[in-house]
Amino acid sequence: MSKSTIRYSGRTRARAIKTFLGQFLGYGGAQLGLLCLVFFLVTAAMPNILVGPLQTAINATGDFLAPPSGQHLLGTDEVGRDVLNLVVHGARISLTIALLATVISLVVGTTVGMTAGYFGRWVDVWLMRLTDFFFVMPSFVLALVITPVVLEVMGRGREILGFRPSLFVILVVIGMTSWAFVARVVRSQTLSLKERTFVDRARVAGSSNFSIMVRHILPNLVPQIAANGALVVAGAIYVETSLSFLGLGDPLQPSWGTLLSLAQRAGAASAGAWWYLGAPGVCVLTVSLSFVLIGNALDDTFNPRRRVIP
Amino acid sequence: MIDSSQHKGSLLEVDGLSVDYGLKGVSSRAIDRISFELRAGEAVGLVGESGSGKTTTAMAIAGLLSPNARISSGEVRYRGNRLPIDHDAAMRPHRWSETSVVFQGAMNALNPVHRIVKQIAEPCMLKLGMSRGEANARAKELLELVGIPADRGAAYPHELSGGMRQRVMIAMALACRPSLIIGDEPTTALDVITQAQILKLLGELRSRLNIALILITHDLSVVAECCDRVMIMYSGRIVEDGTVAEIFAQPKHPYTRLLIESIPNPASGKKIIRPIPGDPPNLVNRPSGCAFHPRCPSAMGICATELPSLDKFGQGRVACHLHRSSQHDKVAAHA
Amino acid sequence: MLDAADILRLESLQVHFPIQGGLFDRVLGRPAGAVRAVDRIDLNVGRGEIVALVGESGSGKTTVGRLITKLAQPTGGKLLFEGRDMTFVQDLSALRPYRHRVQMIFQDAYQALNPRHTVFDIVAEPLRSLRLVDNRTQLTDRVSEALASAGLNPPDDFFSRFPHELSGGQRQRVVIAGALAVKPELIVADEPVSMLDVSIRAQILQVLVDLRDKHNVALLFITHDLPLAWLIADRIAVLYLGKLVEIGSADEITFNPRHPYTVALRNATPQIGANAGRAELPALQGEVPSAARVPNGCRFHPRCPLAFDRCRQEEPPPIEVGPQHMSACWLAK
Numbered sequence: 003m004s005k006s007t008i009r010y011s012g013r014t015r016a017r018a019i020k021t022f023l024g025q026f027l028g029y030g031g032a033q034l035g036l037l038c039l040v041f042f043l044v045t046a047a048m049p050n051i052l053v054g055p056l057q058t059a060i061n062a063t064g065d066f067l068a069p070p071s072g073q074h075l076l077g078t079d080e081v082g083r084d085v086l087n088l089v090v091h092g093a094r095i096s097l098t099i100a101l102l103a104t105v106i107s108l109v110v111g112t113t114v115g116m117t118a119g120y121f122g123r124w125v126d127v128w129l130m131r132l133t134d135f136f137f138v139m140p141s142f143v144l145a146l147v148i149t150p151v152v153l154e155v156m157g158r159g160r161e162i163l164g165f166r167p168s169l170f171v172i173l174v175v176i177g178m179t180s181w182a183f184v185a186r187v188v189r190s191q192t193l194s195l196k197e198r199t200f201v202d203r204a205r206v207a208g209s210s211n212f213s214i215m216v217r218h219i220l221p222n223l224v225p226q227i228a229a230n231g232a233l234v235v236a237g238a239i240y241v242e243t244s245l246s247f248l249g250l251g252d253p254l255q256p257s258w259g260t261l262l263s264l265a266q267r268a269g270a271a272s273a274g275a276w277w278y279l280g281a282p283g284v285c286v287l288t289v290s291l292s293f294v295l296i297g298n299a300l301d302d303t304f305n306p307r308r309r310v311i312p
Numbered sequence: 313m314i315d316s317s318q319h320k321g322s323l324l325e326v327d328g329l330s331v332d333y334g335l336k337g338v339s340s341r342a343i344d345r346i347s348f349e350l351r352a353g354e355a356v357g358l359v360g361e362s363g364s365g366k367t368t369t370a371m372a373i374a375g376l377l378s379p380n381a382r383i384s385s386g387e388v389r390y391r392g393n394r395l396p397i398d399h400d401a402a403m404r405p406h407r408w409s410e411t412s413v414v415f416q417g418a419m420n421a422l423n424p425v426h427r428i429v430k431q432i433a434e435p436c437m438l439k440l441g442m443s444r445g446e447a448n449a450r451a452k453e454l455l456e457l458v459g460i461p462a463d464r465g466a467a468y469p470h471e472l473s474g475g476m477r478q479r480v481m482i483a484m485a486l487a488c489r490p491s492l493i494i495g496d497e498p499t500t501a502l503d504v505i506t507q508a509q510i511l512k513l514l515g516e517l518r519s520r521l522n523i524a525l526i527l528i529t530h531d532l533s534v535v536a537e538c539c540d541r542v543m544i545m546y547s548g549r550i551v552e553d554g555t556v557a558e559i560f561a562q563p564k565h566p567y568t569r570l571l572i573e574s575i576p577n578p579a580s581g582k583k584i585i586r587p588i589p590g591d592p593p594n595l596v597n598r599p600s601g602c603a604f605h606p607r608c609p610s611a612m613g614i615c616a617t618e619l620p621s622l623d624k625f626g627q628g629r630v631a632c633h634l635h636r637s638s639q640h641d642k643v644a645a646h647a
Numbered sequence: 648m649l650d651a652a653d654i655l656r657l658e659s660l661q662v663h664f665p666i667q668g669g670l671f672d673r674v675l676g677r678p679a680g681a682v683r684a685v686d687r688i689d690l691n692v693g694r695g696e697i698v699a700l701v702g703e704s705g706s707g708k709t710t711v712g713r714l715i716t717k718l719a720q721p722t723g724g725k726l727l728f729e730g731r732d733m734t735f736v737q738d739l740s741a742l743r744p745y746r747h748r749v750q751m752i753f754q755d756a757y758q759a760l761n762p763r764h765t766v767f768d769i770v771a772e773p774l775r776s777l778r779l780v781d782n783r784t785q786l787t788d789r790v791s792e793a794l795a796s797a798g799l800n801p802p803d804d805f806f807s808r809f810p811h812e813l814s815g816g817q818r819q820r821v822v823i824a825g826a827l828a829v830k831p832e833l834i835v836a837d838e839p840v841s842m843l844d845v846s847i848r849a850q851i852l853q854v855l856v857d858l859r860d861k862h863n864v865a866l867l868f869i870t871h872d873l874p875l876a877w878l879i880a881d882r883i884a885v886l887y888l889g890k891l892v893e894i895g896s897a898d899e900i901t902f903n904p905r906h907p908y909t910v911a912l913r914n915a916t917p918q919i920g921a922n923a924g925r926a927e928l929p930a931l932q933g934e935v936p937s938a939a940r941v942p943n944g945c946r947f948h949p950r951c952p953l954a955f956d957r958c959r960q961e962e963p964p965p966i967e968v969g970p971q972h973m974s975a976c977w978l979a980k
Binding site: 198199202203206208213217218222 | 753
């Protein structure tokens with residue numbers, strides 16, 4: 003058995019996907035991650051049905067900083083709002099920002115990384131210098147710099163894509179600072195893919211560079227992009243939380259980070275209001291962890307030594 | 313299976329050896345009841361395509377099977393003693409000093425950060441208990457033996473060409489004076505002229521040091537050049553076994569015949585391409601009966617149902633109903 | 648054979664790869680030296696002719712194939728296709744008509760097929776890229792036809808399969824079908840059978856020979872195997888270290904080689920049945936030097952058992968030693 007060829011009886015893409023899912027779900031981490039993720043996605047999809055409209059200081063229903071009880075499962079905050087209500091609404095904001103930022107970062111990162119890797123030479127040199135610049139850029143500083151710009155352009159009270167200006171800034175900042183990681187991963191993979199013979203074959207077949215990149219390189223990058231995309235989401239949730247915690251969030255659209263920030267400012271820690279800090283904190287931890295688990299499981303599944311779709 | 317009168321004088325006896333590979337719960341038989349023997353100083357070629365089990369056979373003999381392999385039947389005897397081939401630690405004293413392996417990729421088998429003389433000296437120190445000085449002297453002696461000037465011993469592997477590295481591998485294999493060398497496609501990665509040099513070297517060393525050689529290859533013509541005997545493997549079984557002269561002049565098994573005919577041979581003067589239909593079988597779905605029957609031009613009804621045994625035929629052995637039936641006929645005629 | 652029927656002609660075609668130096672040189676894009684991968688090669692291929700390009704690794708045979716298929720750029724000389732100069736054409740739209748007529752078959756079919764594309768998409772790719780079909784029906788017809796010509800029957804069975812679901816021989820047939828689909832006039836085949844199992848090789852060779860016999864496709868067959876070249880080719884060209892050392896009919900090169908390197912190559916090739924005349928020359932010593940350090944004079948002289956003073960100083964030109972048989976050796980006269 004000097005060379006063993008593994009043959010599959012499956013003949014269609016659907017079959018290949020089914021095999022892939024079978025293997026992916028075989029990892030305990032993937033199961034746990036998916037379970038948590040589905041739970042939070044459902045929560046984020048229908049906060050109004052689950053816990054009613056977002057409570058403000060005006061329509062708050064409870065006492066100040068009341069501990070968890072039958073009426074307020076996760077207690078209340080310093081103005082009497084139900085923490086469960088806030089956390090569920092926060093899930094929507096946090097997840098949306100994280101996912102949208104990830105989309106930005108994947109699109110930009112893949113485009114830059116693939117272009118740099120495929121064309122090489124000076125294109126590669128300059129694009130990668132640009133990538134390095136964004137790679138080391140601290141997100142907080144960037145946020146401080148672009149906030150006034152965005153406010154100037156949008157106006158303070160307007161919304162863009164349903165986001166208030168400060169959240170939009172956070173979204174853009176996370177997108178801008180996380181694509182560099184994706185670009186590096188994609189570039190290194192592209193460098194090895196472009197040396198593969200099927201790229202030569204495509205060239206002999208008369209395909210243009212664009213077509214080779216889209217039809218030959220990109221589909222083979224999907225495993226890398228998917229696995230790293232999940233890790234980028236986890237990172238984005240953390241960055242969103244820390245930016246909001248530092249006060250860059252918007253109190254009218256509170257994310258988990260904003261809640262943590264409010265809790266900290268209300269002295270929840272010293273007052274012993276563990277539920278106020280704990281609820282959003284545990285949510286952040288769980289969601290990022292589940293994305294990390296999914297990312298690792300994807301990585302393992304696509305690992306060339308074991309992968310189903312070669 | 314093995315004639316007991318021949319036990320004396322044979323270096324290696326492989327008796328009914330079967331190896332299974334387990335992969336994700338599916339077990340597939342890589343080699344199926346392989347039996348052969350090897351005399352001291354004999355050179356035998358083990359020829360087959362990918363998936364024929366030639367490498368598995370050789371690795372089993374060297375006790376170097378991968379962890380997912382399982383020996384499901386048979387045994388290997390060396391000078392009459394059973395080898396613990398399924399036990400890596402127990403095989404260690406035997407390897408190097410009795411059986412050495414020369415692999416295909418010499419670059420992977422050499423450590424890039426050590427000088428070659430040190431790498432050759434190492435087994436001498438470990439196995440033969442030599443001092444560093446003695447081992448270094450021995451290493452230089454071995455380098456000269458394989459045609460590398462002793463002063464090149466200070467080189468690192470990457471400073472040598474592919475052919476030189478393969479010579480180093482041979483020198484290492486010879487370090488502990490083994491009686492059997494297994495060459496796993498030792499010349500496949502080399503160019504034609506380098507290949508000829510290495511094959512010539514192996515032949516010279518063999519006759520000078522009386523070493524037996526098992527040469528694993530997919531290339532029949534390499535075997536024709538440097539072996540006494542050849543065993544043809546197909547789908548995990550030996551289908552034909554005989555002397556080189558006999559097999560190339562008069563192949564018995566249809567597979568051997570087609571294989572020989574498919575090799576371009578200018579000496580024959582005939583420019584005819586004779587394709588063998590079909591694909592080699594995979595190990596998981598091996599055809600019933602004789603595994604070659606779906607591709608065999610002379611297949612009969614019995615070939616699909618009954619596995620032909622590897623029987624003595626003339627000087628060698630062949631596993632084919634065509635030849636067994638003719639032998640039966642002869643026996644019948646005599647009776 | 649330098650006549651109008653030639654489909655392809657190479658005139659002192661050469662490739663000198665620059666060697667990249669240290670970091671400083673690289674930033675400035677300054678070459679530190681040159682590898683003479685292909686050195687002034689003259690070769691012509693007639694319509695429907697099979698020419699074998701034989702050489703060891705490092706002989707530049709693969710680079711010649713890549714030059715002809717425009718996967719690599721020459722640094723000098725001329726590449727003429729039907730008399731048109733294609734040497735420095737790089738623009739995609741200008742290359743399309745050329746790609747339509749010159750195709751390539753690769754050594755490692757597994758590597759040459761995108762694992763994420765189906766057989767249909769793989770074979771259809773050149774037809775789509777070169778815009779050779781107007782509609783889906785035409786496309787399906789052409790793909791079916793190509794698969795059938797490559798011996799994959801019935802073609803429909805293979806449409807939706809992925810490369811990893813095929814055997815080694817079938818994969819190489821898919822690569823061939825991809826090249827056939829555009830109905831080319833010249834195919835460059837780079838070691839098309841060396842990765843295949845011995846019992847499959849003849850099947851693939853048969854497909855290639857059929858192409859010539861049925862469709863008059865010219866073939867440049869790149870190989871390291873002299874007997875294989877003899878079997879399939881009309882003419883054989885032998886390369887050593889980027890230079891053509893001998894060219895002639897397949898029988899002439901095999902049975903009457905006039906360059907010491909060809910003789911050495913023939914003697915080194917293992918053969919079934921000991922052939923006569925083996926010991927004409929002693930076996931070669933040493934190995935092919937690097938193309939970055941090509942010896943002066945005849946580049947074969949350091950290894951040549953017959954070398955004399957002139958070989959060390961002057962590079963021999965191709966010398967006619969018989970009808971259409973040239974050898975670049977001072978002893979050939």
